[in-house]
Amino acid sequence: MSDHDLPLILGIETSCDETGVGLVRGCELLGESVASSVEQHVRFGGVVPEVASRAHLEAMTPTVHRALDSAGVKLTDVDAIAVTAGPGLAGALLVGVSAAKAYAMALDKPLYGVNHLVGHVAVDQLEHGPLPKPAIALLVSGGHTSLLLVNDLATDVVSLGDTVDDAAGEAYDKVARLLDLPYPGGPPIDRAAQQGDPKSIRFPRGKWGDGTYDFSFSGLKTAVARHVEDADRRGEPLVVADIAAAFQDAVVDVLTRKAVDACVEHGVSTLVISGGVAANSALRALAEQRCLEAGVTLRVPRPKLCTDNGAMIAALGAEVVAAGLPPSEPDLATDTSLPVESPLAR
């Protein structure tokens, strides 16, 4: 069956500060649109849930229509609707789920409440085709740092490890603030680090070699803060590029080491890295090097698909529909901590 014969899935994503809508058939991305409220959060140094929720409500139907236009399809062409049921911010999720239920009801089409984290993995199929089974996935964003064993996107995802405190992207935001760099912290730290020496300062690698696939970044953030305070006390100037490079080196070292170790231990030959932090140049470079050494194929979606978007939810929706799973019930609830083992919420 060619993708053209497959059902047309409309995906809706509102778990954080991006209102995303995408249209997908099988592994083909037909069109998508994202409205971001990030500019409204900058002055607060982080996402303000109420601000994000208000923006979602305003952006929801216009974003649906921009996505439909970009795909060249009509609302009535849609065969099924997928929506992020969790994990995410409660009030933000509820806007997308409410809209999705209403669209499904009015169009008389099935509704699938799906998992945001698994969507980040599924989106890679839109860029690189069907994902080999099994695959290991590393999700790194402002809200999540998870290592997953993906046996089947729709039915069998196993969590191998997670951050025990801050998400990797959250650590970037907090360190950026310490270094007087703008929010969100990922891009400016990545840029500053290009000119720095990653070996100039040795920052701690949280949960390094502890025998788990868990991560920890709050100790690293504190170590950067200590370093800055100590330099202040001694009246020494702070070399932003070196601190950024050394911090980034500590983050990507642990992330890539544990991800590649998981591939080797589970005999898996494909690693997917996704989420907003997957756009980071140091993470990509080190992952490429270590995957090459370990004989693992690395798949990283293009940056636009790595950050939150509706296409990833449509991509997972397409998998769930193809697997023949029953739709979610009309009383589908949002779940702010939906476990990754549940690609589909009931």
Add this chain to the structure above:
Amino acid sequence: MLLLAFDTATPAVTAAIGESGADGAFTLRASASSVDARRHGELLSPTIRRLTGEAGVALADLDAVAVGIGPGPYTGLRVGLATAHALADALGIPCHGVTTLDALAFATGRTEPFVAMTDARRKEVFWARYDDRLTRVGEVAVDRPADLDTGGLPLVGDGARMYADVFGAAAAAPEPVHPDAAALAELALHRLHAGQSLPAPEPLYLRRPDAVVPGAPKKVRQWVK
């Protein structure tokens, strides 16, 4: 005109299907309400599905949607608005707003002045003054119960019930405490038939989001950039 109406701006999830004839006469086709402040998102859509069955109509038969625009606790309020926007969008029909307190006031049937109020949380109430069930005087506001001037008028709504100790005898008969979509539908159809405009289906928040802009770093450091 066949209208679907609902409101999620209070602890009640209330929905109704109503119809107005050529003479403006109102007929309620079906309605349902449940009070559960934490499950608006779960309850609204199944309630609408059930009502269409009871009324024997399809969503495609609807001529318009009317939704309560609050004021009310924001997370629940947005469930109704997001649902209304998407339904009207997919069905290609108009979406109208109705101030939730106006629907509550209309349901009282009162012909003398009164004040309607709902819970605004944080020890405050959303409130407005009415000359009669159809006539609001001034804008909707949010205040602490002890700070607002009710002019000695009788008080209705959940806000009056909750703060009966502050308001005393004026809050002796606060019913109805929650809005009912049957009244919301009738009010919307009444206004539309009379050629009056209804508010846009946009939320009445009345407060800015709670968020504090972080202070500047304490020290001026010597950055080498």
